[in-house]
Amino acid sequence: MPIQVLMPALSPTMEKGNLAKWLKKEGETIKSGDVIAEIETDKATMEVEATDEGTLGKILIPEGTADVAVNTPIATILADGESAADLAKAPAAPAPSVAREVAESRSPVGEGKPMISAPKAAAAPPAVAEPDPEVPAGTEMVTQTIREALRDAMAEEMRRDADVFVMGEEVAEYQGAYKVTQGLLQEFGAKRVIDTPITEHGFAGIGVGAAMTGLKPIVEFMTFNFAMQAIDQIINSAAKTLYMSGGQMGCSIVFRGPNGAAARVAAQHSQDYSSWYSNVPGLKVVAPFSAADYKGLLKAAIRDPNPVIFLENEVLYGHTGEVPKLDDFVIPIGKARIVRSGSHVTIISWSNGMTYALKAADELAKDGIEAEVIDLRTLRPMDTETIVNSVKKTGRAVTVEEGWAQSGVGAEIAARIMENAFDYLDAPVARVSGKDVPMPYAANLEKLALPSAAEVVEAAKAVCYR
């Protein structure tokens, strides 16, 4: 049967165009790829190439015709052995239905599910968080720095799984820019503890590529400020590939390193990226405060089959805490922890923000205000349930973060409280955050730019109308 040549669409938005010129005449031989006509849109002139071989049978739309609708038959091509007499066999006018119509007109088959996409998509399934593991009574507690807890977490996971390796700048021979990887080279050797050149974008991509084959890299950034060089690989390659591959190919990878303000390192070394990464589906984002959480959550992050952003804090590296001495102490990602119980106001924070939150709670207690302090620990998926349950009890909430307020994690928490506990609120949610300025260098200005316990106290009192 003769083949119809249809008016092509040159972009998804094109609906009609002008048939400017025919470059082949009726009766001429046509090979696949030959330019047969020129069409014009408001944007450009384009060539129409034949996709079939044969003879140009009949021109249906003469040149110079304006506003030809996409998919209108413009000519017929006769295949080998066909003649003009066969033209009558070509379907008359109607353009072949486009794919979408074809799909929608078919009746459901197979699994019995409707084939037509529902106009409104179902809501995202809620994240289910597991509780912390039981630490048996009498378990020996070891006092160690956060730095050591992180090192032990990596070493334990590397002993457990030969596919786990660590790469980054100065992680091996220098023993870590902040000594977090101290001793790993000696135990695991240069094959698994890999010093990279100063090349964040490149080694982040190499890590993601290795992870796509099933290896489990721990990519250390000397600070997350430098990871901005690599953020394309983190988001476009690591976070999205599982979805874009229909679940075939994902990557188990941890990006870790200090995030946020250290001390006196000024604007380019002091940014908090909590809200940036927690914006992205496909990533998990963890930002612990206590030594035990650092250890248990890093082990969970390394085992997680998804890309995990593990935000540490340089100021906290030297802080000590009690870590249970267990063979395998893993804290599930996604569960907040109530660090201090109270009934008057809920203070929600994470990472070093907890320093201000806990100090403020002590101060508030002196004034008779019992604050409930929640350490989020994981920013994505966020444990909305723990926050909402607390706010339903206290009726008041304050968020504390070192990052900027606009589009910040505090803003997200406030929105979730409004969505889930509006009727329980006795006051608007208050946010304490880093000031809306690049981090200054001068000691006094830097102090002013960061949140403080006093600001948290003030905010808590304000929401309690005290």
Add this chain to the structure above:
Amino acid sequence: MAAPKKAAASTPQDKTDGGSPPEFTREQELKALRDMLLIRRFEEKAGQLYGMGAIGGFCHLYIGQEAVVVGMQMALKQGDQVITGYRDHGHMLATGMEANGVMAELTGRRGGYSKGKGGSMHMFSKEKHFYGGHGIVGAQVSLGTGLAFANHYRGNDNVSVTYFGDGAANQGQVYESFNMAELWKLPVIYVIENNRYAMGTSVSRASAQQDFSKRGASFNIPGMQVDGMDVRAVKAAGEEAATWCRAGKGPFILEMQTYRYRGHSMSDPAKYRTREEVEKVRHDQDPIEQVRNRLLAAKVTEADLKAIDAEVRDIVNASADFAQHDPEPDAAELWTDIYR
């Protein structure tokens, strides 16, 4: 050819110097013809479906460049990985991925390789060791170096074939990757598909060093310019590079001198080059015609060639039919495959 010269010291290989590339056997010629034809007919059909509105978004066709992926694939062995950018349909078909699954992904259907969630630029096949399909220009170069890192880490002798274009060759992460690949002796073949235009910008307007085989010179990565329109030359170069990589000598750069007949994407009016330029390449260097003419000279009959044409057309037509009738993904798929 002798051991590859370090690009820093070499001049671009003159393709006529040293004679023609090694002849193919009849079976190799027929396979090359069939695989290249499959890509060409598939791409023509994809262009047609795009014109009908059945394929959305961006659609970058590979027509003209078929010899590159087909020749390279003939030089590889089981387990070697392939990764490329957004002009990826040819690479997928060359690795043996099914036309049905690729076409259905283009139309956004559930039978597509990514269940309709990736589209033209984002398809993968673990089974065929095809790692995408990446829409960010140059990103696949670091990722492909990571695939090679994994081979090195595991101690196998597979190579990663990392394709990118003359445009991507100007991205910074390419050179970060070159540095680490040579530093750690990673088994990666960087195949630079120089089709002369990065979207609408010609190589001469974008590249200070237009000999891409030299782009690894400051990292001591050897490079070679290859006639990317001659599938035999591609295969020979690919074998040489693969041997180099498998021997633990590190990465190798192949600049494939090729040409795309169609626009950058479907909505490219291609005003940056003349029709005569396109026609000349098509007429003088077409990779498929080259093989067809050699086969005819070797007394393969027109009828034999027509049989191959017919087989390929059947596959392509069936894929177009499947891709238009396969249902769209279930609405519940919106929320799957975000985490595992």
